[in-house]
Amino acid sequence: MATPIDKLTPTDPRVQHHTYTIPSSPHNTTYHYLVADPPPGTPATGTALLIHGFPDLSFGWRYQVPQLTAQGLRVVVPDLPGFGRTDAPADLAAYSYKRVVEDLLAIVRHVQGRGEGEEVEKFVLGGHDWGGAVAWRFALWYPGVLRCVFSLQFEGTEVEEAIVGREKIRAVLCAMFGGRREDRQEVFGVAQGLRTDLVEPEKIGESPLLSREEMDFYADEYVKNGMRGPLCWYKTQKINFDEERPLLAEGRTTVTVPSLMVMATRDAALPPAMSAKMDELCTDLVKREVNASHWALWETAADTNKHISEFLEGILKGQPLKASI
Structure with a gap:
């Protein structure tokens, strides 16, 4: 019989719930986020930031948080704008990749006890679904603060109006x-x-x-925000395009930090074929597969955790924590 995989519960005492209003946010967005520290006696190895997707929450990383804390990482997991206990601003600009990247960097700075404008200690970054899209943009905008990045890969109002209660x-x-x-x-x-x-x-x-x-x-x-907030993520294409034009103009289109892509072979939404040319866009890429649907974080938690942990072993042992922006 397989050994059960450790996971968080909705009321797990191993995590603390926090909120933080982003000082630099034009939307005055208050984020809710989880923090889980390494078990007593485990040598600290740094910080990890995990970013969820749709229709998920910070709780979506429940199988991965215990694994990462066992590796000595302090794990920070926010609810993205529109989701869970984080604000759901009316302005779509609050949901753009660049805005959210800057918000999340502010959260890490706050958790690490750094003042606004101070350098953060380099950290591990993970994303799934929309969180994966945010993670790769993070690696383009702020590669100097990352030790590595790993990822697992409804417009209109009819849904939010129909799905109420x-x-x-x-x-x-x-x-x-x-x-x-x-x-x-x-x-x-x-x-x-x-x-x-x-x-x-x-x-x-x-x-x-x-x-x-x-x-x-x-x-x-x-039910706190209904479906409107989460669905805002599907309405920001024009905003993202305009904000990311400088990356293209400056030639910053390649991810240069160590990267892991875990592909779910039965993911109908984000099939492995979509990552076929990632080697051309990432200078230090590792690819792995799991036999799972879109919900590989839960469905094949043991295999997913194994790939992440093996990837992180060398990173945590050999890479300095000093950041550069």
Whole structure:
């Protein structure tokens, strides 16, 4: 019998909940984030920042946080703007990659006890889904603060207007996390998106990937902002394009920090083929695969953690912590 993988619970005493209002944010955004310290007696090796995607929360990294703290890392995991207990600003500019990168850097600086403008200690960066997109941009905008980066790879208002109330939100999340209708009709798919007419809570089964307690936690967190905030991430293409033009103009289009890409072979949303040319855009890239769907963080937690831990072993032993911006 396989050894159960350690994971956080929604009320886990190993994490502390914090909030921080970003001093430099024009939106006055207050972030909620988790901090988990290494177990007593474990030599400290630095800081790790983990970034979640959609439809997820900081809690989505529950299988990875204990593994990383066991490697001596202090782990910081925020809820992104629009998600969970972080603010959901009305201005779409608050959800751009560059804005969020700068916000997250401010959070790390705060956690490390650095004043605004002071250099941070270099840190490990991980992302999944939208968090992966943010992580790669982070590596382009601020490579000097990173020890390494690893990643696992609905426009309009109809969804946010149709999916209102805890039970409907919970049903949507169940469907996106693998729950099925009793008549087997597909509520959500990559090709057709979300079928709002099929979101009938009484007909959608539980997710096979989360316990009932975990699913209830997600529903309770999502009901705080509804679906509007999370869906803002799908409406920022023009803002991101305009903000990232300087990167192209300056030729800063290559990730130069050590990088790991873990590809899920059964991910319909982000198939492995999408990473085929990453070697041309990353100067120090390691690729690994896991036999999983989009939710590799949970579905193949042991294999995913193994790839991340092996990648980090050399980084944590041999790389200096001094940052340069």
